[in-house]
Amino acid sequence: MLLEVAVGAPVRGTFTYEADDDARLEPGQRLVVPFGRRRAIGFYLGPAQAAPEGKVRRIEQALDGETLFSPDLLSLIRFAADYYLYPLGEALRSALPPDLGRVDRQPATERAPAIETVSLIQPAEVWKAALGRSRSQAALAAHLEARGGSARLEELKVAVKDAPALVRKLAAKGILALHAADGGAPDSPFSGGQAPRPSDDQARAIETITASLGRFETFLLHGVTGSGKTEVYLRIISEVRERGGGALVLVPEIALTPQLAGRFRARFGSQVAVLHSGLSDRERTREHSRLRNGEATIAVGVRSAVFAPVPSLGVVIVDEEHEPSFKQEEKLRYNARDLAVYRARLNQTPCVLGSATPSLESLANAREGRYRLVELPERIDSRPLPTVELVDLSAARRTRNEAPTEPRDELELLGPRLSLALEETLASGKQAILFLNRRGHASLVLCGACGESARCPDCDVALTHHLSRGGELRCHYCDFRTPKPAGCPSCKGELLVIGAGTERVERELAKRFPDARTLRLDRDAVGSTAELTRILAAFAKGEADVLVGTQMVAKGHDFPGVTLVGVILADIGLGMPDFRASERTFQLLAQVAGRAGRGRDPGRVLIQSFHPSASAIACVEGHDFPRFAAGELERRRELGYPPFSRALAVRIEGEDSAEAERTGRRLAEAAKRWAFPGMKLLGPAPAPIARLRGRSRFQLLLLAQGPGPLQALGRRLVDVAQTAPNGVKVAFDMDPLSM
Numbered sequence: 001m002l003l004e005v006a007v008g009a010p011v012r013g014t015f016t017y018e019a020d021d022d023a024r025l026e027p028g029q030r031l032v033v034p035f036g037r038r039r040a041i042g043f044y045l046g047p048a049q050a051a052p053e054g055k056v057r058r059i060e061q062a063l064d065g066e067t068l069f070s071p072d073l074l075s076l077i078r079f080a081a082d083y084y085l086y087p088l089g090e091a092l093r094s095a096l097p098p099d100l101g102r103v104d105r106q107p108a109t110e111r112a113p114a115i116e117t118v119s120l121i122q123p124a125e126v127w128k129a130a131l132g133r134s135r136s137q138a139a140l141a142a143h144l145e146a147r148g149g150s151a152r153l154e155e156l157k158v159a160v161k162d163a164p165a166l167v168r169k170l171a172a173k174g175i176l177a178l179h180a181a182d183g184g185a186p187d188s189p190f191s192g193g194q195a196p197r198p199s200d201d202q203a204r205a206i207e208t209i210t211a212s213l214g215r216f217e218t219f220l221l222h223g224v225t226g227s228g229k230t231e232v233y234l235r236i237i238s239e240v241r242e243r244g245g246g247a248l249v250l251v252p253e254i255a256l257t258p259q260l261a262g263r264f265r266a267r268f269g270s271q272v273a274v275l276h277s278g279l280s281d282r283e284r285t286r287e288h289s290r291l292r293n294g295e296a297t298i299a300v301g302v303r304s305a306v307f308a309p310v311p312s313l314g315v316v317i318v319d320e321e322h323e324p325s326f327k328q329e330e331k332l333r334y335n336a337r338d339l340a341v342y343r344a345r346l347n348q349t350p351c352v353l354g355s356a357t358p359s360l361e362s363l364a365n366a367r368e369g370r371y372r373l374v375e376l377p378e379r380i381d382s383r384p385l386p387t388v389e390l391v392d393l394s395a396a397r398r399t400r401n402e403a404p405t406e407p408r409d410e411l412e413l414l415g416p417r418l419s420l421a422l423e424e425t426l427a428s429g430k431q432a433i434l435f436l437n438r439r440g441h442a443s444l445v446l447c448g449a450c451g452e453s454a455r456c457p458d459c460d461v462a463l464t465h466h467l468s469r470g471g472e473l474r475c476h477y478c479d480f481r482t483p484k485p486a487g488c489p490s491c492k493g494e495l496l497v498i499g500a501g502t503e504r505v506e507r508e509l510a511k512r513f514p515d516a517r518t519l520r521l522d523r524d525a526v527g528s529t530a531e532l533t534r535i536l537a538a539f540a541k542g543e544a545d546v547l548v549g550t551q552m553v554a555k556g557h558d559f560p561g562v563t564l565v566g567v568i569l570a571d572i573g574l575g576m577p578d579f580r581a582s583e584r585t586f587q588l589l590a591q592v593a594g595r596a597g598r599g600r601d602p603g604r605v606l607i608q609s610f611h612p613s614a615s616a617i618a619c620v621e622g623h624d625f626p627r628f629a630a631g632e633l634e635r636r637r638e639l640g641y642p643p644f645s646r647a648l649a650v651r652i653e654g655e656d657s658a659e660a661e662r663t664g665r666r667l668a669e670a671a672k673r674w675a676f677p678g679m680k681l682l683g684p685a686p687a688p689i690a691r692l693r694g695r696s697r698f699q700l701l702l703l704a705q706g707p708g709p710l711q712a713l714g715r716r717l718v719d720v721a722q723t724a725p726n727g728v729k730v731a732f733d734m735d736p737l738s739m
């Protein structure tokens with residue numbers, strides 16, 4: 001018989017292969033197929049519609065004896081491949097643990113560890129209600145109940161027909177827990193992790209969301225920092241588990257928030273499969289199979305976990321939904337948050353998007369009634385939000401009234417007010433966090449008097465300083481260029497080029513506060529996940545007084561001892577050449593401010609800035625998300641940026657800069673020719689990181705009212721890209737998050 005197969009290789013379209021007529025294959029099942037001169041992993045899609053011309057090759061082997069993709073997952077990945085303009089076979093492959101996507105490691109499906117004992121984890125009234133019509137499953141549960149709730153699988157096999165299969169089904173429904181021989185003592189799902197009594201706001205949120213279990217609805221859970229969103233997630237999941245369902249929880253970066261995974265484990269024990277980038281391939285395969293065979297029913301993981309094989313999915317949760325790390329920036333360039341919503345819809349379950357600073361996309365969806373807004377406006381125990389004070393650096397600079405000698409001195413890292421606040425904090429035995437989001441590339445060019453950074457007249461994004469032609473500023477959207485002006489375009493003040501980083505802050509601290517115990521957290525200081533966990537744990541235990549770092553310190557950490565948060569230079573984010581620069585800056589500042597005053601003592605936040613009147617900074621002062629969002633939405637509407645349009649970025653890179661640029665222009669011409677009415681085309685322009693690892697990078701940005709026209713055009717551009725010269729790579733990025 002003839003099969004339609006998606007091959008795990010970077011090629012477009014599907015292929016036809018032949019297999020024995022009596023081969024029993026399931027949709028999505030893995031195959032080994034000959035492909036060109038090598039072998040590849042393929043995925044069975046269904047019977048081929050028609051015989052192709054030429055010789056049809058035979059599959060070599062069918063793997064696993066069954067498909068690894070449930071029907072909902074298969075639909076999800078088909079949708080993703082289509083939407084993100086990426087080959088289906090590659091998309092399927094990347095949705096599996098790496099070991100299962102390789103042809104040279106077969107057979108790689110690691111058997112789940114042998115099950116030794118099983119135990120009931122639901123009270124009789126729950127499993128009786130859940131198993132109404134499945135008599136054999138109910139019989140097995142009754143047998144266990146009679147035996148005091150648990151039994152060895154060997155005994156069950158003797159007492160109950162088909163015990164292993166039934167046990168798997170019951171585990172998938174969340175009625176049984178399975179314990180491997182080496183698994184130690186059976187975990188009770190509620191071992192440890194005493195659940196606190198929900199506050200009134202929490203109770204309302206839990207009630208609203210659980211009322212929609214069993215159907216699709218998306219909730220935007222907008223809760224201020226420390227309002228207890230996690231507890232809301234845990235309660236909803238408990239409810240889902242009681243009904244025999246599983247849960248998918250996406251979190252931005254597990255390594256950065258080990259506490260969070262710990263809270264899920266404490267509440268649900270071995271029911272939780274944790275999926276993050278720190279796992280070995282083997283561990284990943286193992287967690288994957290634990291979910292697939294129902295041993296675990298709750299997947300907590302980073303973006304790729306959106307493809308986790310959660311059994312009987314009953315709820316999908318995305319924590320910190322605004323976080324850019326949900327976007328995959330290579331290969332299948334998906335946004336896990338968006339796919340999570342789609343997956344919830346496929347499964348007819350609620351989807352909860354939680355954040356203290358929702359993305360403007362989600363906010364717009366809530367305003368238009370597509371998402372339902374649920375709010376937690378207060379911190380737990382009515383603890384106050386920290387007070388936020390803005391420190392105007394340009395004023396400080398004016399009063400210092402001295403010509404800067406060299407660029408390094410242009411920014412006083414620890415200004416007088418911040419120094420004083422640090423001194424007080426240290427004297428009272430409390431802890432402080434100092435935040436400076438200094439990213440590697442692009443040094444910041446801004447006016448020392450008014451704080452404005454030079455912006456593109458057409459695109460309203462910050463211009464980037466290039467050394468070419470004696471110093472020029474360029475727009476990374478439309479390629480507008482202008483010689484670097486002598487003074488600030490708006491006030492003629494002096495332009496500063498600032499390149500401060502966290503290391504300098506650490507040195508400065510050591511000089512001023514030699515007795516303070518300091519820890520640093522950034523990509524340079526932290527090499528491994530273990531090291532990161534160690535630093536976070538040490539700070540949590542009070543082994544250091546000050547934690548200095550990049551955005552890594554801003555994440556959801558819960559350090560009750562922290563009463564002071566200092567932001568060294570808030571303007572850094574605003575200088576990024578990205579239309580979301582302002583939104584990102586606000587989110588980060590609000591997030592890092594939220595680390596202060598989570599314990600009994602109130603918190604204080606000092607934000608140093610050359611431009612404290614910028615909305616992204618000013619609105620942090622009053623914790624005024626609504627005002628920030630309203631203003632920013634208005635600006636986006638005027639400029640026609642998302643969420644008032646959809647975007648497709650085409651990214652081109654090559655060793656030969658001229659050739660890459662030529663390809664960019666060819667794609668732009670093709671796009672212009674086929675553009676739909678109302679579509680906007682920007683570029684080609686150099687990417688913000690114009691050269692990386694010896695390759696020149698260009699980009700093209702297409703904006704349209706909805707995704708439909710972009711996809712239609714995108715598909716035609718994919719064909720044009722196929723004819724790009726060797727060595728030039730073209731990637732398509734739907735709903736790009738960074739430029």
Ligand code: ADP
Nearest residue numbers: 196197198199223225226227228229230231380
């Ligand atoms: P968020 O994720 O909204 O920032 P968390 O879920 O981390 O907030 O909760 C903040 C703190 O409050 C945590 O230490 C958590 O254990 C605690 N907490 C949450 N809900 C309750 C509650 N109902 N009663 C007491 N403490 C709670």
Ligand code: ZN
Nearest residue numbers: 456459475478
């Ligand atoms: Zn521009």
